[in-house]
Structure formats: C-alpha cells, structure tokens
Amino acid sequence: xxxxxxxxxxxxxxxxxxxxxxxxxxxxxxxxxxxxxxxxxxxxxxxxxxxxxxxxxxxxxxxxxxxxxxxxxxxxxxxxxxxxxxxxxxxxxxxxxxxxxxxxxxxxxxxxxxxxxxxxxxxxxxxx
Amino acid sequence: xxxxxxxxxxxxxxxxxxxxxxxxxxxxxxxxxxxxxxxxxxxxxxxxxxxxxxxxxxxxxxxxxxxxxxxxxxxxxxxxxxxxxxxxxxxxxxxxxxxxxxxxxxxxxxxxxxxxxxxxxxxxxxxxxx
Numbered sequence: 001x002x003x004x005x006x007x008x009x010x011x012x013x014x015x016x017x018x019x020x021x022x023x024x025x026x027x028x029x030x031x032x033x034x035x036x037x038x039x040x041x042x043x044x045x046x047x048x049x050x051x052x053x054x055x056x057x058x059x060x061x062x063x064x065x066x067x068x069x070x071x072x073x074x075x076x077x078x079x080x081x082x083x084x085x086x087x088x089x090x091x092x093x094x095x096x097x098x099x100x101x102x103x104x105x106x107x108x109x110x111x112x113x114x115x116x117x118x119x120x121x122x123x124x125x126x127x128x
Numbered sequence: 129x130x131x132x133x134x135x136x137x138x139x140x141x142x143x144x145x146x147x148x149x150x151x152x153x154x155x156x157x158x159x160x161x162x163x164x165x166x167x168x169x170x171x172x173x174x175x176x177x178x179x180x181x182x183x184x185x186x187x188x189x190x191x192x193x194x195x196x197x198x199x200x201x202x203x204x205x206x207x208x209x210x211x212x213x214x215x216x217x218x219x220x221x222x223x224x225x226x227x228x229x230x231x232x233x234x235x236x237x238x239x240x241x242x243x244x245x246x247x248x249x250x251x252x253x254x255x256x257x258x
Contacts, residue, residue, distance in 0.1 A: 049250035
C-alpha cells in the first residue's frame with residue numbers, strides 16, 4: 001500500500017529547542033533502538049535453545065564491559081520508551097497538555113527513566 | 129518520490145487527508161493496546177533476565193522451559209513485534225513515499241516476522257524439548 005507524503009516543516013532549524021521536542025525525538029529514537037535491540041533478546045533465547053556452547057559465547061559477549069554498556073543503554077531505552085508511552089496515554093485523555101503541564105511531564109519522563117534505570121541496575125546487577 | 133505536492137493550501141485545508149483514514153485509526157488503536165500489553169512484557173522480561181543473566185542451559189530450561197513462564201513470554205514477544213512493525217511504519221511514513229516506502233515497509237515486516245519466529249521457536253524448544 002502506498003501512502004501520500006506527510007507535510008514536513010523545517011522545525012528543527014526554525015524553532016528554539018524545547019524539552020517537549022527533545023522528548024518527542026527521544027521517543028522515536030528509543031523506539032528504533034528497542035526495535036533493533038530485540039535482536040539481543042532473541043539471540044540469547046536462540047543460543048539457549050541451541051546449546052551450551054552458543055550460550056557461553058552470548059554470555060561472554062553480554063558479560064563483557066562493552067556488552068554491559070550496551071545492555072545498560074538498552075535498559076534505559078526500554079524504560080524511557082515505556083514512560084513516553086504512558087505519557088501518551090495521559091494525553092489521550094486530554095490531560096496534561098497545557099503550557100507548564102506538558103513541560104513538567106516531559107521532564108518527569110526523562111528524570112524518571114534515568115532514576116528507574118539506575119534503580120534496576122543497582123538492585124539487580126551491582127548489588128546482586 | 130512524492131505522489132502529491134504539499135503546498136501551503138494543502139496543509140492549511142482542514143479537509144486534507146494524509147494516508148488511509150480507516151487503516152490509520154486501526155493502527156493507532158493497535159499501537160495503544162499493544163503498548164499497554166508491552167508493560168507486562170517488560171515486567172516478565174525483567175524477571176527472566178534477573179533470574180537467568182549469565183546462567184547455563186539447565187537454568188534457562190528450568191525457568192523459560194516452565195510453560196507458565198515460557199508460553200506467556202512467547203505470546204508477549206509476538207505482541208512486541210506487532211508494536212515494532214506498527215511503530216516503525218509511523219516513522220517510515222514520515223520520511224519515505226511511494227515505492228521506497230513500500231520497499232522499507234516490506235523489510236520492516238520481514239524483520240519483525242524473523243524476530244517473532246526465532247524468538248517463539250527458541251522458547252517452544254526450551255518448553256517442549258528442553
């Protein structure tokens with residue numbers, strides 16, 4: 001199916017940078033990151049189904065400093081996108097769209113995503 | 129490739145339609161419903177990863193091989209891939225049109241089917257054959 005082209009405006013070059021604009025871009029960026037991040041989950045599941053040798057390889061890669069860095073970023077990306085989705089649910093009920101409210105929701109989104117990611121990694125990785 | 133020249137008048141006209149009205153409403157609802165279900169997926173994923181990160185096959189079989197964990201995980205993973213395909217469609221619609229859009233959309237569908245297939249087959253292997 002073909003679709004007609006959407007109107008694009010040169011908003012990035014014209015308008016002053018806002019937190020709501022940043023969260024909108026981050027929602028799309030984390031969505032795309034999560035899209036490709038599913039490869040990490042499926043590779044792990046497939047390796048486990050395949051046998052101990054492939055699983056060892058995956059565990060070594062994911063356990064390396066670089067693997068841990070990627071998984072930390074993936075955790076934040078998933079949490080940020082989930083909170084962004086919850087924000088959209090709030091907006092669907094025409095709540096939180098007024099000036100001030102939407103900026104507050106946007107800041108809450110980014111702050112909560114960082115805090116939750118740190119809580120998850122502290123509880124289940126660094127203290128475990 | 130643009131099929132329609134977007135002018136100021138087109139944008140200003142409230143009756144301008146971009147894309148398919150019926151399909152877009154369906155996709156909007158699909159995205160909301162699957163997104164809500166994905167919260168359950170993330171909670172289950174957190175449980176599975178915390179229990180199994182870095183563990184050996186027998187542990188993986190013990191946890192994911194349990195049908196009460198593995199089968200919901202497989203179903204939720206399929207719903208995730210529906211959400212992924214729908215979400216990337218939104219992005220592709222913004223930047224590509226005509227045949228280029230169709231090509232990327234086909235790649236999108238193939239990627240999501242591959243993720244769902246490999247994930248579900250792997251989980252079913254762990255559940256039914258250890």
